[in-house]
Amino acid sequence: MIFSMLSRRFFCSGFLQERGLCTTKRWGVKQVTRSNLGPAVEQLKDQVQNADFIAVSVQCTGSHATPWRRILEFDNCESSYHKAKDSAERFQLLHFTVCPFKWSGDSKVIAFPYNFHLFPRDELRVGMPSYSFLCQISLISSMAQKGFDFNSCVYEGISYLSRAQEASLMQQYGSTRMFGAYPASSFQNKSTADINFMERIRFQMQHWIHACSASSNASEGRVVSSIETIALNNEIFGTRPCLRIDATSNHQVQLILEVLRDFTENLVPLSSSNGVGTEKELKVVFTCSEEDKHHLLSELQHQAEHQGIRDVINTIINSRKTIVGYNCLTDLAIIYSNFIAPLPATVKEFLYSLHGIFPHLLDVSHLLKEAYSKEISPTKKAKNLQAALLHLNKQFFLPMNLEVPLEFKCYGYRGPESHGYTALRLTYLFAKVCRLLKINSSNGTTDGWLEALVDYAGILYRSGTCLNKSKNEGEVVKLMGDSSYLKTSNIIFIWGFKIGSSSRILLEMLCNIHKVCEKGVKVQLVDESCAYVRFKKSRYAEIFLQDVQSGTNISGFAKSKPLEEITKMGLKAVRYDVYEKLCKSSIWKSNLADSFKLFMSESDDYMAHNFTMDIPSRKNSSFIIELEDL
Template identity: 35%
Template sequence: MSLLLQRRLLCTNVHKKWKVKQVTKTNFQESLKELETHVSNSDFVAVSMEKTGSFSASWHRVLPFDTVEIAYCKARHSAERFQLLQFAVCPFSIADSNKFIANPYNFLLFPRDELRTGMPSYNFSCQTSHLTSMAREGFDFNACIYDAGVSYLSRVQESKAKMQIGNYMPCPNVNNSSSTSTTADTVFVERIKSRIKYWIKSCEKCGKSTSKDDALLASLRKIVMGSEMFGSRHCLTIDVCSDRQVQLILEMLVNFPNVVPLLVPGKGNTALAICLVLMKSKEDKDLFERERQKLEEEENKKLRGFREVIELISASQKPVLFHKCLDDCAFIHSKFIAPLPSEVNEFINSFRSVFSHVIDVNHMMKKFEAVRNMTSISAALLYLKNHFFATVDVEIPDQATTNGGKNDGLDALRICYLFMKICSILKISPCVTESGNKHLAAELQDFTNVFHPWTADSRELADESISIWANNTRKVNSEQLVFLWGVQFRITASMLKNLLQESHGIFSREFDVKLVDKDCAIVVFWEPGLSKAFINAMSNEQISGLLRELVSNGLRVASYDTYRTVCRLGLWEANLSESLDGALEKSDGEFSNICCHNDNVMNLDNR
């Protein structure tokens, strides 16, 4: 029986009773309330995502010889290029060491500009293999794009949207200004005070008027005074030119207890105007504050959309489980928080301010040496099933709430299941003594906040030691590695190694060869200094023998720094050799016109 068939049978037989609640626009709000309760009562939250693609060439994925910096460059490229269509969330609590209680949800997403603010407005790529796989599993693209997919804005986009739609904002607390008042300040305050007094008197007279003539005069008075209506209450808008004027008006309004000020936001953190709302009584003022807060929260929910889920998980401070931590965290940051920063340190600090503790179950699988290169959840479960006896029971109390028997979003549940299996086999206690991250088992802390899939501890960001093979823990400094390409015929790693041994005396020392893709290989010199010597030999005019013949036929070499430059500047060609050629041939500052292309990726202009 083939391994692929075994994996499918495992997922079908073990998980055939699992049901996931499908969430669309129609049931989003009610599901959000349920999810809030489930997250609050959970010990962990597992998440998984379905994207329009991940990488368009084999070398674009994070490889064992990538430093943390380069791994982040690749994850950022993927997150900025592709789009999320599904986001599965599964809060679960530990019943005992062999049982967990799960409440899985699967959210259908689409970045639709529902508020006509121009956001989100993405151009994103779709990888045909991903779309084909989703279609085979029954994903409804029509429902997602037309009406069922829940839209969202990131935190940064929400701030911009609020300025565009001109939502009123509550004024800050008044602090007496320490600066000395000028003559201009005094004149400004007296003018505004006089205007407010006259406006209040006009509103009071308008309320007492009963005849048609008085109603006409009241209407004319409103026009002259610029008075408007804020719901059922009178309001007056006063334009401001500076924060100083805002401060002066707020200080002066202490003398008008029945007037509530609201800021009209402008660009940046400035205010365009202050809207003064006239209250009828203290009770009316309290009612207005409650109405305003409720209206503001409703508007904010419309702006945030699905991001309400992200904020809910963030506020809970529960540990969050991922299967591909770096990739998924980059997507979450890009879509729901802010544009991804250029530096990995800044990204990690920013992301940890949202999710303080993340656990990568794929990194936990690295404890099993035989499967250090395994990246599939189903393959990992199959391996553990065939090699270890570890019974895990799952209870899903809300199965009856699922829609139509769909099983989209099962990966989040599988992550929970895999996590419990690993904990059982490794004798790690998954129990949380109290709610919160500080009470995780000590063994789990070793798998927490590790953002590089192949590095034992990505918190050591300055470490240039890298692995070459997924199943070999031997480390080497990145300076001892070179990239080789331009061999005119298809060749295996062992054949290339033999060819190099015959070409130059440098290769009499210990070295290894690994193919990166069909056209490019890496050469690892286990002794320091040999990589630089080899690069110098390649450019030496006195080169002779087989190495000279190889160079004449197109053999090229580049240092690890060149590879780092390729990734930092985004030279994402389909073949690594083309990207390295571009980095070597282009001088500094000439990278702006280089773009990536791939026949298997199509660009969708979401207008």
């Protein structure tokens, strides 16, 4: 009896912990804002260096609520990428979670999770990265219920620029613009207040430069030096004299910079904000020579490249460690768009560029499919990270100890659904799948893990760069949850059927109107307005498509009367490549059928492109023997 009670208690505790329902007692995530960014980055550097893998995840202001705008199982690499690109460009990144982890034995993983709170604050007042973005109300409400502090996000969130934005800024304004350089042109129309303000700054600068020059040639007493420091707002920047000039607006900053153009001394202006962006102060550093000025600029440039979230990104990139994600195409697109550069136009360009940044990528969803194909049922039961973890725990008993250092526990927010736990759960899932597939490092090192996972890592790169297109065969794509490859030319999309129809009803309708639909057709609803149809052979898809578009039995395979009745009711069909072009376009409606209609009405070459293959009319088609059917 006692043994039974203890067993039940152990099982219930393990059951809850396996499902992440008791994570606050065991796990914590270090929440990083501007106030504790410096120490957190220094800790992260050491942990990344000693880690075997780095799990990453992002949290944006939402995701597309429209079903067809999400990445679906019939999407190929190109359409998937454009959907991910659209989400990355429309929604704003709020959380960037980084979790370096390392193995300690076969069933223990030590993780160091950090959740960086971000906000695109335009601190330099240069118009970047102040873009507008979409918010999904349901997700924002959910974040608020879980204790997310939006005030802290706005005021304490870490601001950032991408590499491309920084490069553009440097090219446009020169090497010192990041620290407040001289404006390219002076203001043409100045008010009387502007002129008086500039004269006051010019007078102050003349006295300060004279004082700096005099102090460099003669030693002064402490009393005189202190009086000058107070009177002139004189400070020390490192070992160099520095003058602090207060400004109440960006306009005044530009006027100050214009005044500095009149002085020939080696001055270096430094601008900074108070964090809220309403006021600024400008510091001017006095250098003793041109060589000293260049040395100071090099130091400032080095500091700019090695601070803040840029330092985090550079640490991850330079480590060359394997990056672990889950269905990570959208996450990678978001990371690339926010921290690297604008997203390229095609998936091949994106993956080529991404490979140079993250050479080792591992998507746990692919690893999980491999486990499912070998052990259990298809992965359609696990559509997201949480569902995958629950499904795996239900099917297998895989004890795994995920250890987080004690210092991280005090940083967790309330409740098991605290912010930044996604990367931690991803680490937990990855460790379990590795145990299930019996994947282990041969020598316990990072290189040993790379060797053990060589067949699973980089699947995203291989699937994106091995698109096999030809005029006859079309593009070959591997569908999610399917062990076979399928040509996209075998897929068509239909709409115009009765709203509320199920996939079974649609299949019966198609079999009633056309004979080629009796040859192993699969139908699946995309949303309530549109469905995609998979034919065994691309020739069958073309025959059906031509008959539906013409509304007549030109192929000889259609059942004429039902076909004419249904096409009169509005049944429409298009090829897969039309869907792919739709995903590339900026056209999107709440349902796929309306999106197709709008795209077709605005596309000039749609009709010419959509009728490229002629299907000859056939008489007595029931007596014709097709060689492909033998």
